[in-house]
Amino acid sequence: MATLTQSDSCYTEQFGPTLSFAPAGGWGSRQPDKLVKTHCCFCGVQCGIQLKVSDNKVVGFEPWEEFPVNQGKLCPKGVKRYLQNDHPDRLLTPLVRTDSGFRAATWDEALSKTVAAIKSIQGKFGKDAFAFLGGASMTNEKAYLNGKFARLALQTANIDYNGRLCMVSAGAANRMAFGVDRAANPWSDIPLAKALLITGANIAECFPILTDHVWRARDHGAKIIVIDPRITPIARTADLFLPVRPGRDSALANGILHVMIERGWIDEAFIAAHTHDFDKVRALVAKYTPALTERITGVPAASIVKAAEIWGPAETSMLLHARGIEHHTKGVENVLTYINLVLATGRIGKPGCGYGTITGQGNGQGGREHGQRCNQLPGGRDINKPEHREFIAKFWGVPEPELPKQGLTACEIMDAIERGEIKGLLSISFNPLVSIPDASRTRAALEKLEFLGCIDFFLSETARHADVVLAGSLQEEDEGTVTTGEGRCVRLRNSVSPPGDARVDWQIICDLAARLGNAAAFNYARPKEIFDELAAASKGGPIDYSGMSYERLEQNFGIFWPCPAPEHPGTPRLFEGGEFHHPDGRAKFHAFDYRPPAEDVDAQFPLFFTSGRVVSQYLSGTQTRRIGALVEQYPEPLCEMHPRLAAKLGVKDRDLVRVSTRRGEITVPAQVVTSIRPDTVFVPYHWPGRKSANLLTNRALDPISKIPEFKVCACKVEKVADAPAQPARQFPARSQRAASTR
Amino acid sequence: MNDALEFFIDPSRCIGCQACVQACGECDTHRGTAMIHLDYVHRPTGVQTTPVVCMHCEDPTCAKVCPADAIKQDEQGVVLSAAKPRCVACSNCVLACPFGVPKMQTSFDLMMKCDMCYDRTSIGRKPMCATVCPSGALFYGPRDYVEKFRREQPVNEFQFGAQTVRTKVNMMTAPGVKALPFDVADFLPFEALDEDPLALARAGAPDVADAAVWHELHDPKAELELICE
Numbered sequence: 007m008a009t010l011t012q013s014d015s016c017y018t019e020q021f022g023p024t025l026s027f028a029p030a031g032g033w034g035s036r037q038p039d040k041l042v043k044t045h046c047c048f049c050g051v052q053c054g055i056q057l058k059v060s061d062n063k064v065v066g067f068e069p070w071e072e073f074p075v076n077q078g079k080l081c082p083k084g085v086k087r088y089l090q091n092d093h094p095d096r097l098l099t100p101l102v103r104t105d106s107g108f109r110a111a112t113w114d115e116a117l118s119k120t121v122a123a124i125k126s127i128q129g130k131f132g133k134d135a136f137a138f139l140g141g142a143s144m145t146n147e148k149a150y151l152n153g154k155f156a157r158l159a160l161q162t163a164n165i166d167y168n169g170r171l172c173m174v175s176a177g178a179a180n181r182m183a184f185g186v187d188r189a190a191n192p193w194s195d196i197p198l199a200k201a202l203l204i205t206g207a208n209i210a211e212c213f214p215i216l217t218d219h220v221w222r223a224r225d226h227g228a229k230i231i232v233i234d235p236r237i238t239p240i241a242r243t244a245d246l247f248l249p250v251r252p253g254r255d256s257a258l259a260n261g262i263l264h265v266m267i268e269r270g271w272i273d274e275a276f277i278a279a280h281t282h283d284f285d286k287v288r289a290l291v292a293k294y295t296p297a298l299t300e301r302i303t304g305v306p307a308a309s310i311v312k313a314a315e316i317w318g319p320a321e322t323s324m325l326l327h328a329r330g331i332e333h334h335t336k337g338v339e340n341v342l343t344y345i346n347l348v349l350a351t352g353r354i355g356k357p358g359c360g361y362g363t364i365t366g367q368g369n370g371q372g373g374r375e376h377g378q379r380c381n382q383l384p385g386g387r388d389i390n391k392p393e394h395r396e397f398i399a400k401f402w403g404v405p406e407p408e409l410p411k412q413g414l415t416a417c418e419i420m421d422a423i424e425r426g427e428i429k430g431l432l433s434i435s436f437n438p439l440v441s442i443p444d445a446s447r448t449r450a451a452l453e454k455l456e457f458l459g460c461i462d463f464f465l466s467e468t469a470r471h472a473d474v475v476l477a478g479s480l481q482e483e484d485e486g487t488v489t490t491g492e493g494r495c496v497r498l499r500n501s502v503s504p505p506g507d508a509r510v511d512w513q514i515i516c517d518l519a520a521r522l523g524n525a526a527a528f529n530y531a532r533p534k535e536i537f538d539e540l541a542a543a544s545k546g547g548p549i550d551y552s553g554m555s556y557e558r559l560e561q562n563f564g565i566f567w568p569c570p571a572p573e574h575p576g577t578p579r580l581f582e583g584g585e586f587h588h589p590d591g592r593a594k595f596h597a598f599d600y601r602p603p604a605e606d607v608d609a610q611f612p613l614f615f616t617s618g619r620v621v622s623q624y625l626s627g628t629q630t631r632r633i634g635a636l637v638e639q640y641p642e643p644l645c646e647m648h649p650r651l652a653a654k655l656g657v658k659d660r661d662l663v664r665v666s667t668r669r670g671e672i673t674v675p676a677q678v679v680t681s682i683r684p685d686t687v688f689v690p691y692h693w694p695g696r697k698s699a700n701l702l703t704n705r706a707l708d709p710i711s712k713i714p715e716f717k718v719c720a721c722k723v724e725k726v727a728d729a730p731a732q733p734a735r736q737f738p739a740r741s742q743r744a745a746s747t748r
Numbered sequence: 749m750n751d752a753l754e755f756f757i758d759p760s761r762c763i764g765c766q767a768c769v770q771a772c773g774e775c776d777t778h779r780g781t782a783m784i785h786l787d788y789v790h791r792p793t794g795v796q797t798t799p800v801v802c803m804h805c806e807d808p809t810c811a812k813v814c815p816a817d818a819i820k821q822d823e824q825g826v827v828l829s830a831a832k833p834r835c836v837a838c839s840n841c842v843l844a845c846p847f848g849v850p851k852m853q854t855s856f857d858l859m860m861k862c863d864m865c866y867d868r869t870s871i872g873r874k875p876m877c878a879t880v881c882p883s884g885a886l887f888y889g890p891r892d893y894v895e896k897f898r899r900e901q902p903v904n905e906f907q908f909g910a911q912t913v914r915t916k917v918n919m920m921t922a923p924g925v926k927a928l929p930f931d932v933a934d935f936l937p938f939e940a941l942d943e944d945p946l947a948l949a950r951a952g953a954p955d956v957a958d959a960a961v962w963h964e965l966h967d968p969k970a971e972l973e974l975i976c977e
């Protein structure tokens with residue numbers, strides 16, 4: 007029974023979040039023993055950074071200016087990331103639940119308990135009654151190991167990962183359009199583009215380093231189109247801003263293509279030679295006139311025409327998108343309709359020409375490549391394809407029929423727990439209680455579990471429900487590789503070793519596998535051996551790492567896959583010469599009619615609710631809510647709303663408002679700003695408990711990618727109380743001095 | 749050829765991320781306190797932020813008004829924080845600086861301000877803020893690069909009433925670029941301007957918003973009318 011055994015505040019007192027402000031050993035005494043060249047752990051950009059290490063503790067950072075992607079640049083998360091190390095909340099031993107919280111346990115006890123629970127649940131209810139959830143902040147090595155562990159040691163079909171909440175819509179769309187799932191271009195192509203279409207991507211706050219790429223394009227004369235319900239910092243100086251009504255993205259893309267076709271801004275020769283199904287799209291978009299598209303999307307017809315005028319005839323162009331169009335019940339359709347805009351111009355596979363989804367998690371790209379997804383085997387192979395199953399079964403030395411079939415995705419696993427079909431769960435680097443929509447249901451599901459095991463470095467809100475917590479490793483306490491949002495596999499270095507009795511994650515997995523009778527298949531001395539195995543397993547697959555080695559990655563600041571041979575230089579830009587990865591070498595257009603979101607506004611819930619990130623926090627905040635300077639930068643969730651809406655509701659800035667949906671309600675201060683659509687409110691999602699935006703969001707899934715609809719649902723907003731007389735400290739804490747000195 | 753390294757501030761690039769503030773605070777001499785000021789111009793009506801570091805005036809007003817002669821300039825023209833043995837914490841400099849840069853650090857009882865990372869720039873490295881800034885709003889590099897590749901161009905002479913101030917640090921300006929509106933309402937369809945925000949979400953539909961609009965679109969007659977608009 008995974009119910010809490012003490013009050014939330016008792017857990018907080020013991021396990022945090024505690025705010026850490028100062029480096030280990032204090033300011034002024036930071037003479038490092040060494041500087042370790044590695045990467046930031048807090049987004050898919052994976053900025054190069056040097057960690058200052060003293061006495062087996064990370065005590066600070068120094069920019070790493072030679073790393074070509076960020077050249078020393080960092081966002082505030084990167085600057086302060088070192089403060090997660092030597093943290094008072096760090097788990098130093100395994101924990102076992104008691105009648106009042108947890109007690110420390112030995113590894114032997116914690117592992118035995120876990121294995122006994124796995125065996126008993128699987129014995130009683132079948133193998134698939136025990137599920138595994140992994141994460142996309144983990145290394146490629148661990149992603150591979152998670153998949154192998156679930157298939158060989160647990161023998162469960164039900165393994166998935168938190169990337170299911172992230173960019174799987176783009177992944178599925180990429181495979182459908184291009185036959186392969188990767189951003190098509192290196193980010194160094196962005197400054198070469200003459201037109202940039204940025205849709206549903208808050209670049210400045212979620213991938214801040216790419217800002218400089220965008221501004222350099224602008225310096226070279228690029229025109230920038232930003233599509234978003236909010237004027238984000240990137241939108242502020244864009245050439246064209248389209249304030250799309252939440253949930254209407256595919257209609258907008260269809261509308262832009264309509265104008266391009268009408269004006270003849272399409273590359274018929276490219277379309278004929280390198281693609282399929284354009285005719286279906288042409289027929290579909292005929293009805294998406296600017297007037298009609300305006301009515302659906304809330305974007306003026308003139309702006310739609312203007313977007314086509316910028317994008318259509320441009321010499322070079324890049325489409326960049328992120329969760330804003332992916333987190334929908336039609337996320338895949340949204341991405342595909344935007345990809346149509348790229349394919350129709352033929353501007354792909356050339357310098358400054360192409361496409362990219364920007365992955366949000368630390369290893370958002372690599373985490374989705376090596377087999378920790380329910381439908382995937384290593385090397386990006388398809389678990390449903392007989393020849394792919396055959397290859398991996400042989401590689402692992404098991405008969406093909408013994409490989410589990412496709413299982414459930416992350417949210418579906420939660421649903422199956424709710425229905426009582428899944429009884430046990432082992433979760434690593436995933437905090438579903440904060441990150442999965444409809445948090446009340448997630449909590450109820452966790453409480454139903456017969457056994458919950460968590461591998462983590464801090465006690466996340468989910469891990470509070472655990473029966474056993476296995477103290478794992480932070481990024482800097484292990485080594486390995488991650489693959490950045492541009493498809494570049496880079497090397498993470500070991501800076502320090504895990505403190506106390508904590509162990510590196512991969513060892514914990516291997517220990518569990520051994521106790522489940524699989525010692526031989528999980529016998530590794532170092533992460534390098536896991537990497538070499540995953541590279542070999544990927545040989546000949548859709549995602550081929552087989553030419554990579556740690557040495558090569560170190561020598562080259564990383565290598566872009568596919569890299570099928572030791573002498574292969576890697577592939578920074580895909581699809582050169584119009585060669586796509588479908589068997590016939592052609593790309594596919596997809597004609598998707600607009601359809602409304604799963605839950606649209608109505609008389610009872612008349613406003614759109616949408617959620618997203620702030621620059622100082624990462625995902626469910628397990629790490630960044632423990633770093634003092636980052637918490638101070640944006641201490642608590644605010645509900646952004648337009649002054650016109652605020653006036654109608656009688657709300658003033660910082661008044662407390664209750665935001666409610668059919669699933670739940672939260673009470674947070676209002677932030678009254680003109681930078682958001684008047685019919686939409688926004689609350690960032692990094693917080694747990696009563697401030698969790700995911701109490702409100704809708705767990706309706708895209709039929710293809712199974713991503714939930716974080717980005718749109720219907721809500722109502724009411725004023726609860728006046729702003730406190732002494733308003734909570736907010737940024738900026740100072741006066742508006744800057745305005746007067748301009 | 750001018751390849752001397754200079755400091756350039758370009759607020760039009762700033763995304764308000766505070767990497768500069770957080771990184772400045774990392775310096776062991778000021779221990780978690782940043783010497784950079786980063787403010788929203790006016791958050792209720794926009795997301796424009798402005799980073800302010802010391803402009804390092806040629807003839808610094810702060811030094812001129814200092815009764816204790818505590819504020820010194822080095823031979824490169826960098827204006828340093830007040831010298832601890834001399835500073836009497838009178839705050840004259842804080843009030844006098846035309847850019848609002850110096851701040852009284854009560855915990856140190858000392859005026860402290862940006863000294864352009866003396867420890868780094870004196871050995872040929874970039875200041876910390878200009879190294880980490882992800883947008884290029886704070887940039888330290890050769891003037892040639894900036895003049896050739898940037899849309900905005902540097903200015904380092906400012907007029908404050910009768911006082912002309914020349915600074916070592918450059919402010920980037922783009923005279924030809926028009927300021928855009930900051931209000932989403934200005935980007936909405938014309939008819940939406942006077943509308944109730946709730947009606948905006950529902951786009952004229954009686955109840956369920958766009959599903960209704962959509963069904964209307966599937967009605968061939970309605971569609972024809974719209975296309976003929």
Ligand code: SF4
Binds near residue numbers: 048053079084212
């Ligand atoms: S969070 Fe992303 S952009 Fe920020 S420093 Fe880390 S890797 Fe770079």
Ligand code: SF4
Binds near residue numbers: 763766769881882
């Ligand atoms: S680091 Fe650069 S972009 Fe970020 S707030 Fe500072 S000046 Fe602005």
